[in-house]
Amino acid sequence: MKTVYSYVKPYWLPALFAFILMLTELFIELVQPLIIAKIIDDGIVVNDIEAIKNWGIVLVFLAIVALIAGIINSYFAAHVAHSFGFDLRNALFSKIQAFTMATYLKFPTSGLITRLTNDVTQVQNVLFMSLRILVRAPLSASLSLVMAFIINPKIALFLLIGAPIVVGFLYFMVKKGITYFAQVQWRLDRVNRVLQECLQAIRLVKAYMRNEYESSRFQQVANSLKLDTTRALRIMEFIMPALLLIMNLSLLAVIWFGSIEVSTGNAQVGELVAIINYAMRVTGNFSMFAFIIIAIARAKASSDRMKEVLLVDGNGLEVEKSESELKNDNLIEEIGTVRFEKVSFTYPNTELLVLSDISFEIKQGEKLAIMGETGSGKTTLLNLLPRFYEPTSGKIFVNGRNVLDWQLEELRAMIGFVPQKSLLFTGSIQENLKWGKQDAIFSEVRLAAEQAQIHETVETFPNKYDTRVGQKGVNLSGGQKQRLSIARALVRKSRILVLDDSTSALDVKTEAALWDALEEENTTMFVVTQKVRTAKTMDKILLLHDGKVEAYGTHDELLQISERYRQIVESQQEQVGEEG
Numbered sequence: 388m389k390t391v392y393s394y395v396k397p398y399w400l401p402a403l404f405a406f407i408l409m410l411t412e413l414f415i416e417l418v419q420p421l422i423i424a425k426i427i428d429d430g431i432v433v434n435d436i437e438a439i440k441n442w443g444i445v446l447v448f449l450a451i452v453a454l455i456a457g458i459i460n461s462y463f464a465a466h467v468a469h470s471f472g473f474d475l476r477n478a479l480f481s482k483i484q485a486f487t488m489a490t491y492l493k494f495p496t497s498g499l500i501t502r503l504t505n506d507v508t509q510v511q512n513v514l515f516m517s518l519r520i521l522v523r524a525p526l527s528a529s530l531s532l533v534m535a536f537i538i539n540p541k542i543a544l545f546l547l548i549g550a551p552i553v554v555g556f557l558y559f560m561v562k563k564g565i566t567y568f569a570q571v572q573w574r575l576d577r578v579n580r581v582l583q584e585c586l587q588a589i590r591l592v593k594a595y596m597r598n599e600y601e602s603s604r605f606q607q608v609a610n611s612l613k614l615d616t617t618r619a620l621r622i623m624e625f626i627m628p629a630l631l632l633i634m635n636l637s638l639l640a641v642i643w644f645g646s647i648e649v650s651t652g653n654a655q656v657g658e659l660v661a662i663i664n665y666a667m668r669v670t671g672n673f674s675m676f677a678f679i680i681i682a683i684a685r686a687k688a689s690s691d692r693m694k695e696v697l698l699v700d701g702n703g704l705e706v707e708k709s710e711s712e713l714k715n716d717n718l719i720e721e722i723g724t725v726r727f728e729k730v731s732f733t734y735p736n737t738e739l740l741v742l743s744d745i746s747f748e749i750k751q752g753e754k755l756a757i758m759g760e761t762g763s764g765k766t767t768l769l770n771l772l773p774r775f776y777e778p779t780s781g782k783i784f785v786n787g788r789n790v791l792d793w794q795l796e797e798l799r800a801m802i803g804f805v806p807q808k809s810l811l812f813t814g815s816i817q818e819n820l821k822w823g824k825q826d827a828i829f830s831e832v833r834l835a836a837e838q839a840q841i842h843e844t845v846e847t848f849p850n851k852y853d854t855r856v857g858q859k860g861v862n863l864s865g866g867q868k869q870r871l872s873i874a875r876a877l878v879r880k881s882r883i884l885v886l887d888d889s890t891s892a893l894d895v896k897t898e899a900a901l902w903d904a905l906e907e908e909n910t911t912m913f914v915v916t917q918k919v920r921t922a923k924t925m926d927k928i929l930l931l932h933d934g935k936v937e938a939y940g941t942h943d944e945l946l947q948i949s950e951r952y953r954q955i956v957e958s959q960q961e962q963v964g965e966e967g
């Protein structure tokens with residue numbers, strides 16, 4: 388629990404205040420029965436109105452103090468709990484952002500979302516309850532017991548009849564609760580995952596008319612969540628009345644034995660009333676304690692899940708190298724060059740060699756087309772460049788320096804990356820384009836948009852560059868999204884530009900205009916493409932097959948040396964012929 392609850396530390400002072408106020412409430416709670424006993428024994432029994440009045444005033448005064456203490460305690464408890472929740476969420480978010488791609492693979496997205504939302508809330512609630520009642524309930528119960536013993540040990544002894552059973556019940560509840568609630572949180576992950584998948588693929592679901600299927604899939608996971616939650620809560624449903632029954636039986640025994648003691652003159656009425664009062668407090672506080680124990684069990688399951696994230700360290704995080712570790716080599720000569728030397732790669736936790744013995748070099752300003760059938764390793768190869776993953780063997784050099792020896796930030800600042808799937812964020816077009824370079828001025832944004840052939844389209848939007856995209860914004864076509872993604876990368880003016888099949892949705896004319904515009908830039912380019920027409924315009928082509936280099940060279944060279952390339956060319960010529 389340490390890693391999660393260490394986030395309470397900065398709030399120790401308000402937490403201490405809350406604790407002291409809680410003790411004040413507790414103290415008053417414990418003194419009240421004594422005063423009632425005084426009112427009965429010194430007032431009612433001897434008919435002393437003055438004593439009743441005086442003790443009555445003290446009672447009311449203490450009740451008001453307890454009320455005020457309770458209100459201020461709630462205020463501090465809420466402040467501590469919510470600040471803690473805020474810090475914890477931020478810490479989790481930062482940690483997740485620093486994950487290596489390999490670590491992301493270990494945590495399903497839905498699981499991370501639940502951890503950041505529901506799990507944090509569970510722990511936050513328990514912290515709030517702790518500052519309000521967690522310590523108070525058992526303390527109040529045990530001190531009430533002590534007070535009862537001080538007043539009359541013989542009668543109070545009857546309160547202990549059920550104690551061993553109560554302790555046994557609580558132990559059982561905590562043990563089962565932790566296991567069951569861990570299962571509940573896991574089920575919540577599954578519900579989130581199905582929901583996320585369905586919403587992301589909503590068009591597909593509609594197009595395939597899979598609404599009913601998706602609904603039943605959702606019902607299945609939601610039902611499992613319901614069953615597991617019910618199972619977990621059932622322990623409480625069973626144990627709470629059982630606890631109360633035991634406690635009330637003890638209370639009955641106290642009343643029975645106490646009335647005998649009073650009638651034989653061994654005890655006073657006031658004493659018995661006070662003990663009954665304390666006994667009821669023991670009962671009430673214990674049931675409250677049992678309720679919190681359930682919440683703690685749930686929070687323990689949640690905090691264990693968050694701990695998994697917070698404890699990710701070392702190889703699981705992207706860590707910047709210290710200046711002293713960096714190689715001070717001469718980078719000027721090879722600026723903009725990229726060299727792969729016998730690079731092989733296997734995804735973490737898998738056996739399959741996805742890239743095998745890849746070697747090639749491109750110079751500054753050269754444009755490399757990467758071709759190959761689906762699954763041949765094109766995206767994987769590109770992912771190694773900004774060090775999303777590290778090669779299993781072999782070396783990759785950027786500007787003549789091994790990518791492992793670069794400061795991560797510097798390396799990535801040099802690379803403009805356009806992933807296969809165009810993703811835009813909620814916000815204006817301009818905000819999206821400036822996303823990779825916050826300090827870009829409008830003329831840079833506009834130039835990038837012109838190069839990416841999207842400027843004219845943006846000009847037709849109602850608010851031009853201030854038009855909102857994403858949820859509640861304009862709906863963009865696939866090609867428009869692709870061009871905006873390209874423009875976003877171009878705004879950064881990176882030395883190296885990586886386009887992972889990012890022009891697939893562009894028509895021939897637009898694509899040609901895009902390459903023309905990029906021709907003017909002295910940018911080294913990696914372009915994954917399926918189209919020979921595109922590949923032909925590049926300086927070199929790297930043809931991958933099954934993760935190996937099938938052929939490497941210019942279009943003409945590949946026509947000479949690679950049968951597979953010739954087949955691709957022929958098949959596309961046939962297509963063009965058929966289309967024509």
Ligand SMILES: Nc1ncnc2c1ncn2[C@@H]1O[C@H](COP(=O)(O)OP(=O)(O)OP(=O)(O)O)[C@@H](O)[C@H]1O
Nearest residue numbers: 492734737741759760761762763764765766767768
């Ligand atoms: N995260 C991953 N974990 C394990 N294996 C993966 C992962 N991503 C991709 N692979 C595997 O690596 C191989 C190469 O995938 P990659 O995405 O690089 O191919 P690609 O040539 O870009 O394909 P496409 O043209 O369809 O995008 C495939 O066999 C794929 O199953």
